[in-house]
Amino acid sequence: MQRVMVVGISSGVGKSTFAKKLANVLDLPVHHLDTLYWKPNWVETSSEEFSFLQREVAAQESWIIEGNYNSTFGIRTERADTIIYLELPLRVCLYRVFKRWLTNIGKTRSDMASGCKEKIDYAFIKFIVTTYRPRKRKMADRLQHFLESGPDKKVIRLKGKKAIKSYIKTVDKVN
Numbered sequence: 001m002q003r004v005m006v007v008g009i010s011s012g013v014g015k016s017t018f019a020k021k022l023a024n025v026l027d028l029p030v031h032h033l034d035t036l037y038w039k040p041n042w043v044e045t046s047s048e049e050f051s052f053l054q055r056e057v058a059a060q061e062s063w064i065i066e067g068n069y070n071s072t073f074g075i076r077t078e079r080a081d082t083i084i085y086l087e088l089p090l091r092v093c094l095y096r097v098f099k100r101w102l103t104n105i106g107k108t109r110s111d112m113a114s115g116c117k118e119k120i121d122y123a124f125i126k127f128i129v130t131t132y133r134p135r136k137r138k139m140a141d142r143l144q145h146f147l148e149s150g151p152d153k154k155v156i157r158l159k160g161k162k163a164i165k166s167y168i169k170t171v172d173k174v175n
Contacts, residue, residue: 001026001081001082001154002028002061002062002063002081003058003062003063003079003080003081003082004022004026004028004063004064004065004080004081004082004083004084005064005065005066005076005077005080005082005083005084006018006019006022006064006065006066006067006084006086007067007068007083007084007085007086007139008068008085008086008087008088009085009086009087009088009093009132009135009136009139010088010090010093010128010131010132010135011093011097011124011128012088012092012093012094012095012096012097012100012128013086013087013088013093013096014086014088014096014164015066015067015068015086016032016034016066016109016111018066018084018086018164018168019032019064019066020111021168022064022084022168022171023064025168025171026064026171028062028063028064029060029062029063029064030063030064030065030066031057031063031064031065031066032066032067032111032112033054033065033066033067033068033069034067034111034112034113034116035111035112035113036050036053036054036057037050037067037069037113038112038113038116039113040113040114040115040116041115041116042115042116042119047071050069050072051072051075054072054075054076055075058075058076058078058079058080059079065080066111068135070138073142077142077146077149080146080153081152081153081154082153082154082155082156083143083146083153083154083155083156084155084156084158084167085139085143085155085156085157085158086158086164087136087157087158087159087160088159088160088161088164090128090129090132092161093128093132094125094128094129097120097124097125097128098120100118101118101119101120104117104118105118106118143155143157
């Protein structure tokens with residue numbers, strides 16, 4: 001595992017936290033797509049710039065890239081050797097999104113661009129709820145396609161809090 005994508009079913013599934021822990025265990029640099037996509041104060045990058053920034057990161061010898069961003073999924077899968085997919089129930093993801101917001105009101109998380117203070121709104125919650133089930137189906141297809149793209153490709157599906165937690169412990173014991 002030298003080039004690892006950490007993706008998940010939804011916001012609140014724990015991608016950023018998991019990626020940081022995995023990076024620590026594997027001694028790999030971690031890159032959060034939110035820090036590439038968002039400029040200070042919630043200004044979006046252009047799709048061209050976002051793609052360019054991801055290509056620069058993906059060209060490196062080793063990395064962990066965390067985040068979904070479906071429109072640029074292929075940029076990362078071209079070079080990734082492993083995809084780790086995290087899935088938790090919708091209610092848990094929503095709970096975590098609200099908890100993260102309450103914990104970080106007025107603050108910018110380390111996995112976000114400067115000046116992007118924690119926020120939550122109806123559109124974001126609606127996005128999470130309405131895309132959860134379709135994303136599940138789409139992600140299954142993407143993971144299968146990734147596996148079929150080469151013999152060196154690996155997919156690790158972690159469904160549930162226990163599976164996610166124990167995987168980090170397992171990897172830590174191996175290293």
